[in-house]
Amino acid sequence: MRKLAIFAIVSSMFLLVSMASAQQGDVALGFGALLSPGAAACNAGSGCPEKGGIYPAINADVIFHQRLGFAYEVTWRGGQGAYGGPNGQPYRPIINDFNVIFQPHLTKKIGVDLLGGVGWQDTRLYSGNYTCTFGGCTNYTTSNHFLVDVGGGVRYYVWNHLFVRPEARYYNVLNNTQNISFGNFGFSSSSLLRVGASIGYTIGGPE
Numbered sequence: 001m002r003k004l005a006i007f008a009i010v011s012s013m014f015l016l017v018s019m020a021s022a023q024q025g026d027v028a029l030g031f032g033a034l035l036s037p038g039a040a041a042c043n044a045g046s047g048c049p050e051k052g053g054i055y056p057a058i059n060a061d062v063i064f065h066q067r068l069g070f071a072y073e074v075t076w077r078g079g080q081g082a083y084g085g086p087n088g089q090p091y092r093p094i095i096n097d098f099n100v101i102f103q104p105h106l107t108k109k110i111g112v113d114l115l116g117g118v119g120w121q122d123t124r125l126y127s128g129n130y131t132c133t134f135g136g137c138t139n140y141t142t143s144n145h146f147l148v149d150v151g152g153g154v155r156y157y158v159w160n161h162l163f164v165r166p167e168a169r170y171y172n173v174l175n176n177t178q179n180i181s182f183g184n185f186g187f188s189s190s191s192l193l194r195v196g197a198s199i200g201y202t203i204g205g206p207e
Contacts, residue, residue: 002159023204027059028056028060030049030057031056034192035194036050050189052081060073069102071090098118100193111155112152114166116150118147121145122143125142147171148172150169151168157202163202168193176192
């Protein structure tokens with residue numbers, strides 16, 4: 001998770017630097033749940049749904065003229081899941097996405113975030129053994145899959161530049177149902193829905 005935090009910080013810094021020519025920037029921290037088709041009871045042969053657990057999310061954006069801009073977000077399962085039941089394979093999905101965002105204002109305190117873009121899902125499968133290289137030691141293997149996403153949220157400014165935002169994201173993860181790494185490990189669907197809410201802060205403001 002240390003690499004994840006570093007990547008999120010670097011990406012956020014890049015977005016903030018871009019604000020030199022932007023009219024607004026936003027940073028936010030959120031929490032949500034991941035939903036996917038499929039029964040809760042599953043096995044390695046039929047594939048298990050990719051859902052359950054709490055998903056923290058870090059996101060940032062820069063908005064230019066005409067209320068258009070760019071956004072980055074990373075979300076991950078806060079605790080390891082168990083694929084195939086309580087004693088199943090430990091795993092953790094991490095989802096990164098880069099989006100084009102349109103951010104119109106409805107009133108002085110209410111706005112809408114509409115976005116879409118591309119990214120990837122990093123699925124980590126944990127084992128009891130550590131593998132060490134010059135970059136450090138890890139106890140997991142990883143499989144990356146390209147994705148496309150769309151989503152939106154409604155922001156409400158509760159105090160000055162501080163806002164809350166209920167939100168939703170739809171992801172289509174390519175080849176998410178294929179077996180990866182440890183033999184019979186594949187999710188039951190490529191379609192994922194994340195619902196939740198964020199609290200954030202706006203730097204700058206509208207024209």
